[in-house]
Amino acid sequence: MRDRIVVYINGQRLHVRGEDAFRPLSTYLRERQRLIGTKVVCEEGDCGACTVILGQYENGRLVYETVNSCIQYMFQLDLCHIITVEGLKENGQLNACQEAMVRNHGAQCGFCTPGFVTAMCAMYNSCPTIDEVTIRDWLTGNLCRCTGYEPIIKAGLDVKPDEMIKIDTLYPPQKIKETFEELQNDPALIEWDGKKCFIPVDVPSAVEFKAANAGTVIVQGGTDVCVFMNKRGFDPNNFLVTLRVKGLKDLEVRDGVLYVGARVNLLDLRRLTKQSLPEFNYML
Numbered sequence: 001m002r003d004r005i006v007v008y009i010n011g012q013r014l015h016v017r018g019e020d021a022f023r024p025l026s027t028y029l030r031e032r033q034r035l036i037g038t039k040v041v042c043e044e045g046d047c048g049a050c051t052v053i054l055g056q057y058e059n060g061r062l063v064y065e066t067v068n069s070c071i072q073y074m075f076q077l078d079l080c081h082i083i084t085v086e087g088l089k090e091n092g093q094l095n096a097c098q099e100a101m102v103r104n105h106g107a108q109c110g111f112c113t114p115g116f117v118t119a120m121c122a123m124y125n126s127c128p129t130i131d132e133v134t135i136r137d138w139l140t141g142n143l144c145r146c147t148g149y150e151p152i153i154k155a156g157l158d159v160k161p162d163e164m165i166k167i168d169t170l171y172p173p174q175k176i177k178e179t180f181e182e183l184q185n186d187p188a189l190i191e192w193d194g195k196k197c198f199i200p201v202d203v204p205s206a207v208e209f210k211a212a213n214a215g216t217v218i219v220q221g222g223t224d225v226c227v228f229m230n231k232r233g234f235d236p237n238n239f240l241v242t243l244r245v246k247g248l249k250d251l252e253v254r255d256g257v258l259y260v261g262a263r264v265n266l267l268d269l270r271r272l273t274k275q276s277l278p279e280f281n282y283m284l
Contacts, residue, residue, distance in 0.1 A: 002188040005078045005199075006179065008055075009033060010087030011171045013179065016074050018192040024230065025069040025077060026050045029084060037085040037114045038069055043230045045071040045223055048142035051115035053122050053167070055081035057180040058249075062173045066122045066141070071226035075197040075241055076219060078188055079180045083167065085114035088121050090170065096163035097121050097155070104155040108146035115142050120156055124164040132157065184244070197239040206245055213238040220263060 005016040009029070020028055024043075029035040029052070039049040045068040052069045055062040057079060064083075088095055094102070097120050107113040116139060123138040124130065135156040144152065188199040196213065200206040210216045216238040219225055228234035242248060248263035253276050260269060266284055273281040 002183070002186050003190060005074060005188060005190065006183055007074075007077050007079070008081040008176050008179075009035070010083055011081075011176075017190065021074045021190040021197060022192060022195060023074055024226070025052070025072040025074060025082065028074050029069060029082075035084045035086050039111050039114055040070055041111060043070045044227050046143070047112065048115040048119065049112050051118045051142065052085075053083040053118055053125075055083070055167070055176075057177060057184065060177070062168070062176065064122060064125060064167055066119050068141070070230065071222055073219075073222060073226055073229075075190060075199065075239060076222055076243060078199050078241075078244065079183060081171070081176055083118070083171070085118050088117065088170075090165055095121065095165065096159050097124065100155040100158040101152070104151045104158055106147065106152045106155040112142060112144045112146075116144070116152055120159075121164070123156075124159065124161055125167050128161070130156065130159075130161060187244075195237050195239075197241060199241045199244055201244050202246060206240055206242065210240055216240050218242060221265075 003017060005021055007014050007016060016028070020032060023032075026038055026040050029038045030040070038052060041047045041049040048068060050069040051066050053064050054067045054072075054077075055064045062081060088098065098117055101107060101113065101117060106116070119139055119142050120135070123134065127134055132153060135153055139152070185201055187201050187205060190197045198206075198209045200209065210218070215236060217225060217236040218240045220242050225234070242263065245263075248261045250259060250261040251264045251268055251272055252259050253272070258273070258277065270281055270284040273284065
């Protein structure tokens with residue numbers, strides 16, 4: 001059993017132990033890695049200033065999405081690849097999205113800008129065609145108090161998709177995938193200053209840990225627990241992180257029945273039900 005978390009940040013492998021495993025990702029990036037492009041404003045996951053791109057290993061490939069780093073604690077990120085705004089440059093130069101933000105004056109005070117840039121880069125990594133509706137959808141989680149959004153949207157429309165290098169080209173995935181494949185069946189237990197965090201890979205060991213440790217807090221997305229820790233002084237000693245428990249993210253229609261695992265998010269559920277359950281899809 002490992003006593004550390006293994007992550008990649010901007011393509012670099014890191015081992016995170018002890019106190020650092022119990023820090024928010026935004027704090028770890030800024031204070032431990034000196035990646036201060038990631039800004040912290042609300043610490044509640046509301047404003048998107050701290051947005052980073054998170055890659056997780058699923059079905060033999062790295063799947064990237066955006067997350068608010070202020071409410072992602074390091075113990076949630078075992079076997080993940082994190083890309084910050086600094087890591088989006090191409091050969092040391094601003095990429096096409098960053099250049100478009102400059103051309104279109106998409107920043108004023110600048111606090112929200114790194115979050116917008118990372119969100120837009122994730123959009124261009126995932127979407128084959130981009131229009132204004134697509135941009136507004138992808139930037140829903142990013143707030144700006146200065147620009148009125150118009151120059152930011154113009155910047156998004158000003159980027160030619162073929163000018164954006166895909167993440168798998170910027171960070172070739174083979175070595176990262178090999179690491180994650182090698183470690184994916186290894187649970188991890190991190191201890192520091194009376195605190196314990198267990199990252200199991202199966203349900204029986206998760207149940208065993210919870211039964212043996214009173215007051216264990218289960219962490220999945222962390223959108224409540226991590227806000228409480230940031231803002232309400234919530235300070236549990238025992239954490240059980242379910243992100244790597246096999247089977248909890250299964251989602252399929254089998255013999256006319258929809259099976260939804262406990263880790264399935266609403267976006268994936270909406271995508272699957274578009275054809276098979278249109279009424280439910282409409283509600284989502």
